[in-house]
Amino acid sequence: DITIWDYALTAEDIRQLMLFSNFDRDNDVDSDDLRLFAGQWLDSTVIPNSIKSPIVLDNFESYSATGVPPITMGWFVYLNDNNLNTWTYTLVTGLTETPYGGTKGMRFDFSLPAWTGGDNWLVLAHRLSPRDMKGYDQIRFRVKYHSRNTEDVGLFIHVGDDPPDVTEREAFRIGPFSIVDNVNDPNQWHEITIDLRNNPNIQWQSPYTSVDEIRNLNGILVSVVNSSKVNQTGTLYFDDFRLVDHTPECNGIPTADLTGDCVVDLRDFVFLAEEWLRGV
Ligand SMILES: [Ca+2]
Ligand SMILES: [Ca+2]
Ligand SMILES: [Ca+2]
Ligand SMILES: [Ca+2]
CATH class of the missing domain: 2.60.120.260 (Galactose-binding domain-like)
Known part of the structure; x- marks a missing residue:
């Protein structure tokens, strides 16, 4: 299934191609993904006090x-x-x-x-x-x-x-x-x-x-x-x-952390909600 575009993809086109919160890598964002997300809710790998002074x-x-x-x-x-x-x-x-x-x-x-x-x-x-x-x-x-x-x-x-x-x-x-x-x-x-x-x-x-x-x-x-x-x-x-330095050090990144800030919170949920029930 190969697609060729003859125009620059819009942000919406790219979102359609890639589902960030499809954690189990199947065909859609559904309750399986929500379950994984909920299981990691508020998980944090941030190392306390690791933001260094200027x-x-x-x-x-x-x-x-x-x-x-x-x-x-x-x-x-x-x-x-x-x-x-x-x-x-x-x-x-x-x-x-x-x-x-x-x-x-x-x-x-x-x-x-x-x-x-x-x-x-x-x-x-x-x-x-x-x-x-x-x-x-x-x-x-x-x-x-x-x-x-x-x-x-x-x-x-x-x-x-x-x-x-x-x-x-x-x-x-x-x-x-x-x-x-x-x-x-x-x-x-x-x-x-x-x-x-x-x-x-x-x-x-x-x-x-x-x-x-x-x-x-x-x-x-x-x-x-x-x-x-x-x-x-x-x-x-x-x-x-x-x-x-404005980003802390982390011990790895939780799977459900979509924003890359080492914490699973509402900012990540925004992605999941936006992609909810979408398929590729
Ligand atoms: Ca999925
Ligand atoms: Ca000066
Ligand atoms: Ca940093
Ligand atoms: Ca996050």
Whole structure:
């Protein structure tokens, strides 16, 4: 029984194809499935108190008011270009001018030459003492796009992993993020949230395939890239790089947990009710 569609399936079409609450994998959602569901009602495999506290990766509050601290302590610029003298930039951490949080942030002024092909890039890099990312769900940071920025300057973030005594390598990269602001409000702070789970935009770098494998996060790299054919100039402000955990650890997932939150409750029953007496 093979079906071929000549259009993109709607959500309703897909629901018809797949019955999530057909637990016994027969032809329909009926009393057998309800019995299994009822038997697991309010079952939970959540490990108590397993949501970890947020980790501040950098909020810039510890830097002196002006200037760039030593590489071992703070951010530095890392540049790869055949014609280095055409890149100009200023990086200031510990900036007191309009931070997002606290009294300090980071400001980066740049003038990037037209892209002429080749492997040319600029990253802002920050060394961290190793942090275990297991269980964490998001990286968040704040960025303010100065009104002089243009659409052609991309913003990437890479996350380094360098366990002690192992060659330095990247764990994943993600981006670009747009750096053009709403023209009606050109100086607002934005929160960029990077979902570390089920995120198709993350490019995992071998051998990493999941955030839970990153046990020694020791650096953040922020790429600022000009992919246009003209020189681009702008200013970016950063603040409040954080690791956030909002999902608990679980001991397996109950069969009847359809939402994946490790608890069988009304949120799961909604699926079963919607599929009630449906067949495939
Ligand atoms: Ca069934
Ligand atoms: Ca701050
Ligand atoms: Ca989690
Ligand atoms: Ca659930």
